[in-house]
Every structure is written in C-alpha cells, then in structure tokens.
Amino acid sequence: MRRPTPEQQAVLGNTSRVRIVHAVPGSGKTWLVAELIRQELNNWPTKTNGIAALSFTRVGGDEIRKAVGHDLGHPHYVGTIDAFLFRYVVRPFLQRCFPSYAAPRLIPGEWGAEHWGNYSRTQKAIVCAGINLFGCVFIDEENGKAVVAHKPHPAQPLRPLGEPNLNQVKTAKNQLWKGSGCLTHSDAALWATKILEHETLGAIVRAELLRRFPLIIVDELQDTGYFLGKSIRRLLDEPTARGVLVGDPDQAIYEFNGARPDLFDQFRSIEGSVVLPLSHSLRCACSVAAAASHLKDSGGSIRPAPRKTGRTFLVRYGNMVADSYRMLEALTTVQKSSVVKVIARRNLTVLALSGRSAEPCPKLGCRPLNHMHRAVSLFYQGRQVAALAAARAALDLVIFQHEMVEDTELQDGGIDPSRWKRLVVDCLLSSCAKGPIGNLYDWQTAVGKIVEEKLNDFDLDHSLQFTAGGLHPQKRRAWDRSLCGLPSSGWHLCNGAHRCAGHDCSWCQR
Numbered sequence: 001m002r003r004p005t006p007e008q009q010a011v012l013g014n015t016s017r018v019r020i021v022h023a024v025p026g027s028g029k030t031w032l033v034a035e036l037i038r039q040e041l042n043n044w045p046t047k048t049n050g051i052a053a054l055s056f057t058r059v060g061g062d063e064i065r066k067a068v069g070h071d072l073g074h075p076h077y078v079g080t081i082d083a084f085l086f087r088y089v090v091r092p093f094l095q096r097c098f099p100s101y102a103a104p105r106l107i108p109g110e111w112g113a114e115h116w117g118n119y120s121r122t123q124k125a126i127v128c129a130g131i132n133l134f135g136c137v138f139i140d141e142e143n144g145k146a147v148v149a150h151k152p153h154p155a156q157p158l159r160p161l162g163e164p165n166l167n168q169v170k171t172a173k174n175q176l177w178k179g180s181g182c183l184t185h186s187d188a189a190l191w192a193t194k195i196l197e198h199e200t201l202g203a204i205v206r207a208e209l210l211r212r213f214p215l216i217i218v219d220e221l222q223d224t225g226y227f228l229g230k231s232i233r234r235l236l237d238e239p240t241a242r243g244v245l246v247g248d249p250d251q252a253i254y255e256f257n258g259a260r261p262d263l264f265d266q267f268r269s270i271e272g273s274v275v276l277p278l279s280h281s282l283r284c285a286c287s288v289a290a291a292a293s294h295l296k297d298s299g300g301s302i303r304p305a306p307r308k309t310g311r312t313f314l315v316r317y318g319n320m321v322a323d324s325y326r327m328l329e330a331l332t333t334v335q336k337s338s339v340v341k342v343i344a345r346r347n348l349t350v351l352a353l354s355g356r357s358a359e360p361c362p363k364l365g366c367r368p369l370n371h372m373h374r375a376v377s378l379f380y381q382g383r384q385v386a387a388l389a390a391a392r393a394a395l396d397l398v399i400f401q402h403e404m405v406e407d408t409e410l411q412d413g414g415i416d417p418s419r420w421k422r423l424v425v426d427c428l429l430s431s432c433a434k435g436p437i438g439n440l441y442d443w444q445t446a447v448g449k450i451v452e453e454k455l456n457d458f459d460l461d462h463s464l465q466f467t468a469g470g471l472h473p474q475k476r477r478a479w480d481r482s483l484c485g486l487p488s489s490g491w492h493l494c495n496g497a498h499r500c501a502g503h504d505c506s507w508c509q510r
Contacts, residue, residue, distance in 0.1 A: 007278050008032050012039065017272035018236055020264065021246040024302045025292065026283035029246050033219055034067030036244060040215060050075035052213040054084055054232075056223040064219065077213065081228045082185045085192040088212070089231070090183070093205050094191055097198045102181030106188055107134070107404060110386040115374065116393065117367055118402035119182050123175070128168040133176060136161070136169055137186045140226050146170075146190060155348060182404065189227035196234045206234065210241050221247035221263060229263040236270055243270075250296045264298075281305050287312040324353055347381075361440065362481075364473035368394040369444045371403075372451065376432050391428040395420070398455065398471065399464050414461035427454050439480050444473040 004012060011021055011032060023029035033053070040051060053072070055061050061079045065071050072078050086106050094104050107113045113134035116125045125133050131150055137158060140147040148169055149158040161169060176182055183191065196202050218224070218232060236243045249264050268275060280303040281289055289304035291312040296302070317323035324342070331340050344350050361377075363370050371394035378387035396405040400413070407417040431447045448471035460466050473479070 002031065004032070004035065005280060005282070007276075007280055008035075011276045011278070012036060014274065014276060016274040017239075017241070018243040018267070018270050018274070019245070020267055020273055020275045021244065021278060022264070022275065022298070023246055023248050023278040024281055025248070025251065026281035026305065027278035028282050029219070029278060030063050030067050032278070033064055033217060033244070033246055036217070037064070037068055037072070047075060049212050049214055050077060051215045051217065052076075052084060053078045053217045053219070054081045055079075055219040056081060056228075057220070075212070081218065081224060081232065082188065085228070085231055086183075086188045088209055089192045089195050089205065090188050093195050093201070097195050097201050097205075101177050102179060104183050104188070104191070105181045105404075105406075106183050106185070108389070109185060110383075111389040111393065111404065112374070112386065113182075113184060113404070115371065115390075116403040118397070119176060119180055119404060121401050123179060123402075127172045128165050131161070131165060131169060133169065133172055134182075134184055136173070137184075137225075138190045138227055146227075186225070186227070189225060189231065192231040193227050193234065196231055206238055207240075210235060210238055214240065215242045215244075217244045217246075219246050221245045221267075222249045222251055223247070224263060226263075229266070233263075233267060233270070236267070236273075239272070249298050279303050284308065285310040285312075320349075321352055362476060362478040364441060364444055364476050364479055366444065366448065366471060366473050368397045368451070368471060369448055369473055371397065372427070372431055372447055373444065375428055376447075379428065379432050387428060388424060391431075392421075392424045394451070395424055395427065395455075398451070399460065399466055413464050419458075423454060423458055427451050430454065441473050441475060441479040448472050 005028070008028060008031075011019060012035060021029065021032070023032070037051060037053060044050075051072070053061070053064050053076070055064065058080055064078055077084060086104070090104050090106075094101060113119075113125075114132050116132070116134055119125050119134075127133060136148050136150045138146045139149045139158060139160070147160055148166055149160045151158055173187070177187070195205055198205070216232065216235060221229075224232070232243075232245075235241055245264075245267055247264070249262065267273065277300075279300060282305050284292065284302065284304055285308035286304040287310055289302040291314050293301045294314065313327075315323070315327060317327075328340055328342070332338065342353060344353065361373065371390050375387045375390035375394065378384075378390060393403040396403050399405075400409065410417050410420055427450065430450050434443065434446055434450065437443055437446060452468045452471050455466055456468060
C-alpha cells in the first residue's frame with residue numbers, strides 16, 4: 001500500500017474548508033485526489049448526497065476513476081465541470097430563472113458546431129464579418145459585461161471582438177438562446193454563472209446544489225475557463241461548502257483556448273481557504289526539475305525526485321521543423337543505439353514535424369459535402385465520434401436544411417431516429433472507402449453521388465422534398481489540386497505530386 005509523502009499527508013490531514021493545492025509536475029496529485037476521495041468515502045455519512053469530483057477534461061475524470069479503483073456511483077459524481085454545471089444548474093434552472101428563454105440544449109463539442117451554417121431552417125449561424133456564433137467563446141468580464149472572443153483562423157489564438165461585431169454577436173446569441181435553446185459549452189458556462197447569481201433564485205439554487213454535493217473537488221484547475229471558474233467560486237463562497245482545488249498555474253495547456261491559470265489567485269481570497277504546496281516531484285530528475293524551474297511563472301522551485309538521473313536541454317529554435325530534425329540528428333549521433341521519442345502538445349505540431357501539415361482544404365460551395373469531407377478526415381485520424389457527428393451534420397443539412405436535427409423533428413418527417421443513425425454510418429463508411437480519387441472536385445463529386453444513392457434507397461417521406469442532383473461541388477479556388485488522403489485536419493494538398501515519401505501513407509501506401 002502506497003504511503004503519502006509528508007506534503008501529501010499535510011493536504012490529506014488538513015481540515016480547512018477550502019484547500020488549494022499547488023502541485024508541480026510528477027508530485028502525485030492524481031493519487032492524492034483519489035486518496036482524498038477514498039478517505040472521505042470511509043466516513044461518508046449519508047446516501048442522499050455525495051462528492052462532486054470534477055476535471056476540465058473527460059480524460060481527467062477517467063484518471064480519477066482509475067486511481068480510486070472503481071467507478072463512483074450515485075450519489076457521487078465524477079466528470080467534467082461543463083457536464084456538471086449543465087446537468088445540475090443550467091438544464092433544471094435556466095427557464096425557472098429566465099422564463100423567456102427556450103429549454104437548453106447542449107451541443108457536444110464533437111458536433112463541430114463552429115462549422116455549421118444554420119441552426120434552424122430560417123436562422124443563420126454566420127453573422128457579421130463571417131463570424132460563426134458557435135465559434136465564439138466567452139472568456140472574461142469587463143465592467144460587468146462578458147468579453148466575447150473568436151478565432152479569425154483555426155490555427156490562430158482567440159481574439160476578443162470589438163464593437164460593432166461584439167454587439168451584433170451578443171444580439172444574435174440572445175435570439176439563438178430564445179429561439180432554439182442551443183448552447184455551446186461556453187454558453188452553458190456563462191448561463192451557469194447567471195443562474196447562480198440570480199437576484200431572487202440564485203441563493204436557492206446554490207443551497208440545493210450544495211445540499212446535494214457538500215464537497216467539491218476540482219482537478220486541473222489551471223485549465224478552467226473564466227466562467228467555469230466563476231461558477232465554482234460562487235459555490236465555494238458559501239460557508240456550507242467544502243472544496244479541494246488542485247493544479248499548477250505553470251502547467252496550463254489550454255490557454256490558447258481561453259483557460260485561466262490566474263484563477264488560483266482569485267480562489268485564495270475565499271474565506272476559510274488555505275494554500276498547500278506539493279513542490280516535491282516524484283518522477284523528475286534533478287536536471288529536469290532545474291530546467292522546469294526556469295520556466296515557472298508562479299515563483300518557487302521544483303524539488304527533484306531522489307535517485308533519478310538524466311540530462312535536460314532547453315532549446316530555442318528559429319525554424320521548428322528544421323531545428324527539431326537537427327536536434328534529433330545530434331542526439332542519435334551521440335547515442336546511436338538509443339530511441340528518441342518526440343512529444344508535442346498540439347496535433348498541428350505533430351503534423352508539421354511529421355511532414356503531414358497542409359493548408360486548410362478549400363471549400364467548393366457545397367456545405368453538406370464539406371461536412372462529409374471533414375467526417376472522412378476525422379475518421380482517418382481515429383476520431384470516430386467526431387467523424388460520425390460531422391457525417392450526421394451533412395445528412396441533416398441535406399434533408400432538413402440545418403444541422404443538429406432533433407429526434408422529434410426526424411419523427412415528424414416520418415424518419416425513425418435509429419434508422420437515420422444507421423444511414424449516417426453507412427454514408428460515412430462508403431465515403432471513406434472511396435479513397436482519394438483524382439482531385440478534390442472529383443472526390444466530392446463521387447461522394448455526392450454516393451450520399452444521394454443512399455438517400456434514394458432510404459425511402460424518404462415525400463414531404464421532405466429531396467431531389468437528386470443537388471449534391472455537387474463547384475470549381476472554386478484550388479478545385480483541381482491532387483490529393484493524398486493523409487489522416488490530417490484536411491486533405492493533404494500535393495500540387496500534383498505526392499509529398500508522403502519517407503513515411504507510410506495510410507491511403508496511397510507510399
């Protein structure tokens with residue numbers, strides 16, 4: 001049985017109402033969270049309320065379950081902060097607090113709503129200057145008003161909107177929420193704070209939530225966005241709440257997407273809170289700890305693990321791809337029998353280093369085929385859930401003229417939802433089997449025919465007015481470029497020549 005380190009024991013034995021744990025890399029924070037849960041469960045007094053163990057990502061929740069050793073069932077909750085707030089705050093209380101808004105419908109991230117053009121038959125998702133409502137994120141507040149940001153390009157960081165775009169986006173968002181109730185994760189986080197701070201009902205909602213979950217544990221706090229953090233902070237401000245917040249502001253990996261590692265400083269002001277360090281790494285050698293300490297923004301140092309050896313280099317490159325290969329060559333020259341592994345934070349970096357990066361695939365004027373093309377690309381990345389969502393968006397758009405069609409709308413059109421899902425899978429697999437024939441225009445033309453044949457065989461209700469021949473691309477910019485179907489964010493545009501020499505290509509076997 002593993003024994004806690006002195007620092008870990010100090011956290012486990014502390015009885016403060018809110019414990020804020022600064023955990024350096026390799027300090028055993030996941031084990032600590034699991035051990036804390038195990039200790040709490042040993043003395044948990046009732047079966048009518050439970051522990052809420054939250055993380056920013058699904059993977060974080062899975063790690064907590066794995067470390068605990070079993071899945072925590074009712075009355076406890078292990079999952080993401082987004083799902084927790086939507087399930088227990090937004091969905092049951094939004095219409096009670098704000099009756100003029102529609103019943104909330106959370107759009108899962110896999111559905112790629114930032115690629116949608118319509119969220120109903122008549123309402124557009126694209127507003128001023130080509131900004132997509134579903135790609136806008138609420139990242140902060142200024143003078144009590146929400147700050148909205150978006151990515152001008154998928155590879156660029158979030159950029160705050162200025163007037164008049166900001167006002168137009170907020171107006172369109174309100175119309176969306178009142179008309180359809182569609183909420184992105186960012187929208188849901190904003191509404192959670194509005195509900196928890198509601199002038200008349202907020203106190204009741206907070207009391208009910210804390211009665212249900214008197215202990216809230218948050219892992220990876222540094223990756224939490226502004227409004228998610230504000231919601232948790234509003235709950236922990238209540239004197240009846242207990243909390244454990246774990247993370248490291250120097251390990252934030254989602255800052256490019258709106259994460260706020262500075263939340264640590266804000267939580268320190270909670271009455272009854274105490275800051276506890278986990279500064280001793282259990283896996284980092286002295287050289288690694290010394291290098292990491294140079295990169296810390298929050299001050300302090302990382303204490304290395306005893307009896308760990310190794311060497312560390314801090315390298316600044318001018319050209320990422322060229323300099324990385326120079327470094328790899330130097331390392332393999334020194335130790336010819338060694339295996340060198342390259343690990344990167346973002347998929348785009350991996351694609352660039354492996355020679356598989358490409359400019360975004362051009363759009364040839366047929367939105368359903370754009371969705372289906374994205375579905376095939378995602379499928380060959382191994383992202384099957386997202387691929388199915390993109391394929392579903394393609395078929396929804398063809399028949400219903402908008403994405404995110406609900407089961408009730410399918411049934412109104414005489415379609416069994418389970419049969420519709422099977423059709424989506426069939427169209428996706430058939431499109432994947434087509435392979436990278438000719439150029440982008442040729443491929444989309446062929447896939448359009450496949451989808452139309454599947455829809456014709458599906459025996460649609462005559463009221464849906466599907467007419468074959470409408471699914472075809474246009475000869476727009478770069479329509480004639482040759483393709484090499486690598487599993488990347490888009491088709492690999494080769495300008496007439498394969499660029500996959502030197503590595504295995506899953507499509508052309510070169």
